[in-house]
Amino acid sequence: MDCRTGLSLLEAYLDNELDRTDARELEAHIDTCADCSAALSRLDELRRSLRDQALRYAAPQSLRDRIQATADTSGALPRRSMPAWTRLAAACVLAFGAGGVSVHLWNSEQSPDTQEQIARDLFASHWRALAATSPVDVVSTDRHTVKPWFAGKVAEAPLVQDFAEQGFALAGGRIDYVGSARVPVLVYRHGQHVIDVFVLSQASTLPRTAQDKGYALSAITLGDQPAAIVSDMDAAERARFAELLTAKR
Numbered sequence: 001m002d003c004r005t006g007l008s009l010l011e012a013y014l015d016n017e018l019d020r021t022d023a024r025e026l027e028a029h030i031d032t033c034a035d036c037s038a039a040l041s042r043l044d045e046l047r048r049s050l051r052d053q054a055l056r057y058a059a060p061q062s063l064r065d066r067i068q069a070t071a072d073t074s075g076a077l078p079r080r081s082m083p084a085w086t087r088l089a090a091a092c093v094l095a096f097g098a099g100g101v102s103v104h105l106w107n108s109e110q111s112p113d114t115q116e117q118i119a120r121d122l123f124a125s126h127w128r129a130l131a132a133t134s135p136v137d138v139v140s141t142d143r144h145t146v147k148p149w150f151a152g153k154v155a156e157a158p159l160v161q162d163f164a165e166q167g168f169a170l171a172g173g174r175i176d177y178v179g180s181a182r183v184p185v186l187v188y189r190h191g192q193h194v195i196d197v198f199v200l201s202q203a204s205t206l207p208r209t210a211q212d213k214g215y216a217l218s219a220i221t222l223g224d225q226p227a228a229i230v231s232d233m234d235a236a237e238r239a240r241f242a243e244l245l246t247a248k249r
Contacts, residue, residue, distance in 0.1 A: 044180035136172035159223035
């Protein structure tokens with residue numbers, strides 16, 4: 001993949017609109033291209049900035065009071081007794097007020113906070129992996145093989161454990177993206193379930209739980225790093241797996 005193609009796919013990638021094959025090809029290109037990696041970071045930062053609560057604007061109470069007073073006055077006087085300019089001004093004020101309320105409501109619906117955005121990114125990454133030929137880059141049940149594989153690929157290799165005896169077998173690992181951040185993912189299997197454990201940076205904030213399309217997310221701490229379990233297991237199975245991952249050893 002060249003830079004021209006890569007740059008044209010960045011927005012679709014952040015919106016989770018690429019299939020797994022195209023997403024992995026783009027990720028491989030980003031890993032070796034500083035320009036496209038920087039462009040992805042800028043787009044991701046812009047996306048997060050646009051959802052900042054500080055950008056929301058609520059109409060001040062004084063404006064609400066003026067609108068209410070205008071409405072009361074309009075109802076009390078016969079329409080024909082009001083000058084045309086007064087009626088026009090009142091209509092503009094009411095339209096402005098209604099528009100402000102509409103924009104506020106639209107922003108409330110369309111501006112999820114950072115935690116919700118990260119959760120969506122995690123679900124999308126999990127689904128892309130499930131749609132691929134294999135959800136792992138390094139296939140191994142040996143933690144001594146999986147952990148060294150991450151060395152040099154991410155800033156800090158995650159804690160890797162195997163729980164095959166408890167029914168949660170290590171299947172391997174992969175590198176994935178959450179927004180523009182490159183993160184290690186540990187892959188486990190439990191019966192027919194594929195489980196992704198995303199290991200994030202210390203600065204990441206996660207919702208304790210989230211659900212989407214029959215899949216669930218549970219936030220944990222793996223070693224000293226924030227992490228998230230994503231799978232379609234039921235709540236009891238997720239809780240059991242979380243206990244195994246976070247138990248002191």
